[in-house]
Amino acid sequence: MKNMVIRASLKNWFQLFYVHKFPAAGFKTTADGAIILQSVSNDIYQNLAVEDWIHDNINLENMQVLFLWRNLSTVVIGRHQNPWQECNLKMMRQKNIKLARRRSGGGTVYHDLGNINLTFFTSKKKYERMENLKLVVKALKCLRPQLDVHATDRCDLLLNRNFKISGSAAKLGRTAYHHCTLLCSADRFLLSSVLKSPYKGIKSNATPSVPASVKNLFEEDPTLTCQIVMDAIAAEYAIYHQIDHHVTLINPADETVFPGINNKTKELQTWEWIYGKTPKFSISTCFNMVYKHSFLEVKVDMDVKHGRIEVCNINLPEEWLPPALCGELEKNLIGSKFCPSETTALASALLRSCPQDYEVHRRWNLFCENMTTTLM
């Protein structure tokens, strides 16, 4: 029964869109059509692909769309950011938190099922971020009149004057979209721990995030669940656009509704998009190793372009490891991905081609382990 409803409403929705895509087909449209969509998926790459698909395929001249979506634990960086600078990739791997790069600019945010995302699609002419945020504030006030929520000049929403509950970003291309987060009941501890980078020595022109103190709506009022908040925003959007308060559920994997969407999803998952689009950066770092009661310092300098090592200098005491071996590693690392698995694979391959010397092997293993764990 539920599936039939989804498919029926999808069909209406798709027809409605096609009316606008192919007006020559003779369908009649209203002056200002609007529709509310909600994703059934909690996968960041699928949901970002819906944004891309609507942006690329829908004629938004006479049509506006509100898209509601939530994701499992993910860190979402802006289009021009450096993930090594913005988050703790090692912790994310351990805790199975995904990393995604979105197409809009701006800073890094954390998502989980306690965070709502709202995307407002309009024509470029009708693009109005403040209007959208006012709508969200109105919906929240309508739900709980005592809430102290307001929008700032940089399009954050603050609770009680000090605590950020929403961050915004936008993409202005063929058409426009403004998307924002809304913290209802996200894991605030995880949010602040994964958004701390362990690196100190990175230099780059990437967009830096603007850290803020955050709070969840439910900490102010425990009855404010994501569902209640999403319903209230959908209702307010419906009133504003004088449409039926009906939310159409969509499945971002359905190629019959979104032809070509799965390729968009795949592209957003590639290493080349997530890491490879990082603006060029350099990293200078030091780590200490203890070996047989002695203490030594290793210095590493690298330039990284498109996520790949372009220049590499490793400095470690000559008497400790054969300089030729180190030199060979420096050479082999050039062109490789700045990531622990690639570096480990290269270092082990190099060691296999080395003469069997137990002492050299032990030292090399210790060095490589330190290098990958502290550097990447």
Ligand SMILES: Nc1ncnc2c1ncn2[C@@H]1O[C@H](COP(=O)(O)OC(=O)CCCC[C@@H]2CCSS2)[C@@H](O)[C@H]1O
């Ligand atoms: N989910 C969420 N909501 C609000 N604020 C957050 C969140 N996660 C982290 N933060 C705080 O914002 C700063 C970064 O602020 P900054 O202003 O640098 O960046 C943003 O706000 C970007 C918002 C992007 C919204 C998109 C909408 C759909 S996909 S992502 C971070 O360091 C934290 O302190």
